[in-house]
Amino acid sequence: MSATFTDPNGFLRQLFDTAVAAADPMKVVANHLPERPEGRLLVVGAGKASARMAEAVEAAYGPCDGFVITRYGYARPCQQIEIVEAAHPVPDQAGVDATLQLLERVKDLEPQDTVIALISGGGSSLLCAPVAGLTLEDKQAVNAALLASGAPISEMNAVRTQLSGVKGGGLAAACAPARVISLIISDVPGDDPAEIASGPTVASQSTPQKALDILNRWSVDVPDAVMTHLKTAGSGMTPQRRQYVNGEVHIIAAPSQSLQAAAEIARAAQSEVQLLGDALEGEARDLGAAQAQAALDIRAKMTAGDAPVLLLSGGECTVTRRGQGVGGPNAEFALSALQTLEGAEGIYAIACDTDGVDGAAEVAGACIGPETLAALPNGLAVARAALADNDAHTYFEKAAAQVVTGPTLTNVNDFRAFLILPPKA
Known part of the structure; x- marks a missing residue:
């Protein structure tokens, strides 16, 4: 496997930065x-x-x-x-x-x-x-x-x-x-x-x-x-x-151009790319859980030596405000995905707004991996409480998993990616 994938979170951040630069x-x-x-x-x-x-x-x-x-x-x-x-x-x-x-x-x-x-x-x-x-x-x-x-x-x-x-x-x-x-x-x-x-x-x-x-x-x-x-x-x-x-x-x-730019980087790194669409809409927590489950299903069928798989999507999630927390659709997507994954090995994800602002917070989104839940005591329970309170940004701030870019000076909507690595030999 390419040395690129020894730093999965860094690789996902590179893909996001590429998508932003394309616009x-x-x-x-x-x-x-x-x-x-x-x-x-x-x-x-x-x-x-x-x-x-x-x-x-x-x-x-x-x-x-x-x-x-x-x-x-x-x-x-x-x-x-x-x-x-x-x-x-x-x-x-x-x-x-x-x-x-x-x-x-x-x-x-x-x-x-x-x-x-x-x-x-x-x-x-x-x-x-x-x-x-x-x-x-x-x-x-x-x-x-x-x-x-x-x-x-x-x-x-x-x-x-x-x-x-x-x-x-x-x-x-x-x-x-x-x-x-x-x-x-x-x-x-x-x-x-x-x-x-x-x-x-x-x-x-x-x-x-x-x-x-x-x-x-x-x-x-x-x-x-x-x-x-x-x-x-x-x-x-x-x-x-x-x-x-x-x-x-x-x-x-447009979002499609930015996703294609990121896909080219992933293919050059010998990853299989699956484009899920550039116009996905829906409740952020529902979409995050669904894509995380798709990643789990792919990982369950992988064997050592398989190429990594990248799931890419764009569009605009929405949040129905139920609580009083500080969050945004990308962070809520990532928090819901985190709960579905429950620390599964070999799966990493990023969800960010390309304008650098997720909701009303000066945060682009979050990047998660198997270690993210373990970053906080009782991480899964805390994550569930945060999601119920629409408080994803606070959770990821404490877990040191936020993506903060500052003003990107462009805006082609949400960027979401799951990186699925095969089991080690």
């Missing part, structure tokens, strides 16, 4: 830029990767007029594009103020002008412009309730779109009649541009009734003003927002 805006933005347009060029954007994307635009074009909103701690030095930071995953007043400034920048554009819109995950909270009758506090309450509900990201964004003046094509409509070129880094299963950051430059198929159905299905408690708006909003979209001309959309990085 670095400095590597992917320039390939999708046209020749610098003649006439007025304005760069706008929102998302956790948007500041790095703006940096990449100026690396290709030189100084540009522009305004971009990113998460606190995710700003990058740009030559001329103004970078403003705001809160994620729950919006704050800084996000509201920044969104108003962005909309002011795109006023009075002409047909000969060009707007390059840099969109990535996180833009749903960073672009915050409540529709008439709603307040920032209303939006904050809705976001917090949706995040705790277990609803998939596509349904969260369908609700957010109906409460916003800028989502669901609202930004593109505000830019009309200028040409709008959207460069998008995908963090959603299926890479639908209408769902990424709630589609500020892409017309939405969401309706007020769909939003109401989602809130009812997931038992999401929202302020009265939100329910009143949805029940009286009519179609929810003007013809201008439903469609606009002079626009083009490009997905420049």
Whole structure:
């Protein structure tokens, strides 16, 4: 067996780092830029990767007029594009103020002008412009309730779109009649541009009734003003927002590309790779247990001399908040897997968010192995209690199993891998 596998946790971390690097805006933005347009060029954007994307635009074009909103701690030095930071995953007043400034920048554009819109995950909270009758506090309450509900990201964004003046094509409509070129880094299963950051430059198929159905299905408690708006909003979209001309959309990085980059490293190390999919969704603890059981089944059939097996997957897990702990979907996935594995020999796993933030914590996720349960006294019992309290980050912090990257400046959703080693001869 390759010496690479003498450090399984280090190998898994290498795969994660490779996946993140494959989606670095400095590597992917320039390939999708046209020749610098003649006439007025304005760069706008929102998302956790948007500041790095703006940096990449100026690396290709030189100084540009522009305004971009990113998460606190995710700003990058740009030559001329103004970078403003705001809160994620729950919006704050800084996000509201920044969104108003962005909309002011795109006023009075002409047909000969060009707007390059840099969109990535996180833009749903960073672009915050409540529709008439709603307040920032209303939006904050809705976001917090949706995040705790277990609803998939596509349904969260369908609700957010109906409460916003800028989502669901609202930004593109505000830019009309200028040409709008959207460069998008995908963090959603299926890479639908209408769902990424709630589609500020892409017309939405969401309706007020769909939003109401989602809130009812997931038992999401929202302020009265939100329910009143949805029940009286009519179609929810003007013809201008439903469609606009002079626009083009490009997905420049996606989870599938990052998984393939990691798979290439694993195959080069003589590992068998099984790609489980780049768009897996569901309750984090359920998916973690299921994939851990699949790893156990594979290990049970292996003999000495077999090639290691790597299970790779992406997508976006969700967490239905039951307790009061500190966790996130990747850490909860890993904690559930840890319990299912019960210290089984030869099986290691990593589950991290490629943006470096799992839930609301400044932690990417966790990396586990046979030794992880043994790191704490009564490790299995403590793990079960932590999972019941949605307290995965606290557990892995105590077990020294957290993966902490800091801002990665990109965002192509979750990265999950199980490394299964054969028995020793």
